[in-house]
Amino acid sequence: xxxxxxxxxxxxxxxxxxxxxxxxxxxxxxxxxxxxxxxxxxxxxxxxxxxxxxxxxxxxxxxxxxxxxxxxxxxxxxxxxxxxxxxxxxxxxxxxxxxxxxxxxxxxxxxxxxxxxxxxxxxxxxxxxxxxxxxxxxxxxxxxxxxxxxxxxxxxxxxxxxxxxxxxxxxxxxxxxxxxxxxxxxxxxxxxxxxxxxxxxxxxxxxxxxxxxxxxxxxxxxxxxxxxxxxxxxxxxxxxxxxxxxxxxxxxxxxxxxxxxxxxxxxxxxxxxxxxxxxxxxxxxxxxxxxxxxxxxxxxxxxxxxxxxxxxxxxxxxxxxxxxxxxxxxxxxxxxxxxxxxxxxxxxxxxxxxxxxxxxxxxxxxxxxxxxxxxxxxxxxxxxxxxxxxxxxxxxxxxxxxxxxxxxxxxxxxxxxxxxxxxxxxxxxxxxxxxxxxxxxxxxxxxxxxxxxxxxxxxxxxxxxxxxxxxxxxxxxxxxxxxxxxxxxxxxxxxxxxxxxxxxxxxxxxxxxxxx
Ligand code: NOJ
Numbered sequence: 001x002x003x004x005x006x007x008x009x010x011x012x013x014x015x016x017x018x019x020x021x022x023x024x025x026x027x028x029x030x031x032x033x034x035x036x037x038x039x040x041x042x043x044x045x046x047x048x049x050x051x052x053x054x055x056x057x058x059x060x061x062x063x064x065x066x067x068x069x070x071x072x073x074x075x076x077x078x079x080x081x082x083x084x085x086x087x088x089x090x091x092x093x094x095x096x097x098x099x100x101x102x103x104x105x106x107x108x109x110x111x112x113x114x115x116x117x118x119x120x121x122x123x124x125x126x127x128x129x130x131x132x133x134x135x136x137x138x139x140x141x142x143x144x145x146x147x148x149x150x151x152x153x154x155x156x157x158x159x160x161x162x163x164x165x166x167x168x169x170x171x172x173x174x175x176x177x178x179x180x181x182x183x184x185x186x187x188x189x190x191x192x193x194x195x196x197x198x199x200x201x202x203x204x205x206x207x208x209x210x211x212x213x214x215x216x217x218x219x220x221x222x223x224x225x226x227x228x229x230x231x232x233x234x235x236x237x238x239x240x241x242x243x244x245x246x247x248x249x250x251x252x253x254x255x256x257x258x259x260x261x262x263x264x265x266x267x268x269x270x271x272x273x274x275x276x277x278x279x280x281x282x283x284x285x286x287x288x289x290x291x292x293x294x295x296x297x298x299x300x301x302x303x304x305x306x307x308x309x310x311x312x313x314x315x316x317x318x319x320x321x322x323x324x325x326x327x328x329x330x331x332x333x334x335x336x337x338x339x340x341x342x343x344x345x346x347x348x349x350x351x352x353x354x355x356x357x358x359x360x361x362x363x364x365x366x367x368x369x370x371x372x373x374x375x376x377x378x379x380x381x382x383x384x385x386x387x388x389x390x391x392x393x394x395x396x397x398x399x400x401x402x403x404x405x406x407x408x409x410x411x412x413x414x415x416x417x418x419x420x421x422x423x424x425x426x427x428x429x430x431x432x433x434x435x436x437x438x439x440x441x442x443x444x445x446x447x448x449x450x451x452x453x454x455x456x457x458x459x460x461x462x463x464x465x466x467x468x469x470x471x472x473x474x475x476x477x478x479x480x481x482x483x484x485x486x487x488x489x490x491x492x493x494x495x496x497x498x499x500x501x502x503x504x505x506x507x508x509x510x511x512x513x514x515x516x
Contacts, residue, residue, distance in 0.1 A: 008455025021412025030076035044447030059166035128160035300355030366439035
């Protein structure tokens with residue numbers, strides 16, 4: 001198998017807690033995932049990225065890692081994880097695990113030792129402990145989840161957490177932190193994982209004592225690159241491994257630096273994910289992507305959603321179709337029919353573009369964002385940290401519907417950890433496999449064609465009318481997406497369409513087609 005498999009891979013993101021529940025406790029787990037591996041193989045994906053599966057108090061859905069070398073009992077055991085990796089490989093599916101280097105859990109051994117050892121101790125040096133300014137925190141930094149980025153401990157010192165207080169930040173100037181993560185990477189590579197998704201990759205380096213110098217005090221500091229050079233050198237000693245950075249940076253020149261040949265292999269394409277349903281904007285993002293990544297020799301990745309953002313079906317049905325963390329537009333009116341039509345077209349667009357593509361679980365079912373979860377069931381720390389003004393990310397993390405006509409829709413035997421809407425009976429895997437016009441069948445067919453002739457390579461834009469994206473791939477396949485208001489003529493053999501064409505070969509608005 002190719003060592004550069006990731007350049008054109010279709011990667012399916014599994015949010016384990018919500019994928020499938022094998023042991024009947026209402027929470028997804030490895031047993032559930034292993035039982036459904038055949039579904040993913042038949043879907044036609046090349047790899048799975050799993051969100052953190054480590055022991056964790058789950059203050060932030062597992063991004064508060066207590067032990068980087070284990071598996072949370074909710075999900076199973078390390079032995080099961082190893083068996084799962086082997087089974088996936090047997091089906092030709094590669095595995096990417098999530099590593100969270102910016103912060104750990106406040107219940108981790110290192111942080112508990114730091115609390116116990118007290119001010120001035122070497123144990124505290126692995127984190128950012130500081131005295132306050134009187135009763136005020138050491139500086140004015142704000143947490144990304146809301147509120148101050150500092151929490152006071154009983155002996156009076158404060159520690160830094162860019163996210164929740166349960167997620168203390170590591171001090172990356174400390175050699176033991178550097179060594180620890182190299183060791184964690186080795187641990188998982190030795191167990192056969194094919195890649196690492198690097199959480200919050202741009203914020204590891206910070207200096208809370210520095211005078212404000214006009215730069216962001218913790219985002220994208222130059223010294224962060226030294227860390228990834230070390231990681232890449234290690235990854236290069238294992239054949240075919242990939243580092244995938246979660247790097248949210250508006251400045252594409254700065255983003256490109258993470259993809260230098262001795263750093264990460266790929267990063268998620270967040271400008272594409274955030275772009276509105278607008279031909280001009282999307283074409284600009286696509287061109288910028290190639291202009292940014294091309295000189296680095298890195299392939300693009302195409303991303304429509306993940307466990308942190310509003311589901312595409314809901315987003316594309318709104319008046320404002322862009323996504324921005326700062327404003328989730330919760331409960332903004334959405335037209336579900338329009339949203340689905342556009343999400344289908346967006347799927348064919350993203351699957352036709354050169355490079356890798358990510359599919360977040362449930363996208364292939366066209367699941368909407370669940371916007372009416374009862375407030376008391378919300379688990380995302382953003383909800384409380386924002387003073388209950390931002391409803392956060394639970395709405396895209398609702399357990400998948402597999403079969404049947406009522407909750408839990410084959411997810412497991414118990415009530416799921418977040419309630420599923422009754423209307424999901426039409427969106428189950430079972431229902432969609434029986435319907436050739438379903439979103440699932442569109443994904444399956446598109447992934448089949450994609451595997452045969454798309455993936456890595458290049459694109460040639462074709463002349464098109466305003467509001468239309470049209471390009472050809474190296475194999476000769478053409479993709480035409482109509483984002484305009486009027487039908488447009490298309491010619492050629494139709495391989496796949498996101499919706500019916502009008503008579504005389506007219507492609508309706510919000511529809512995409514693959515042609516030969
Ligand atoms: C990014 C992850 O995707 C998100 O879910 C998490 O809350 C933050 N990083 C903090 O780890």
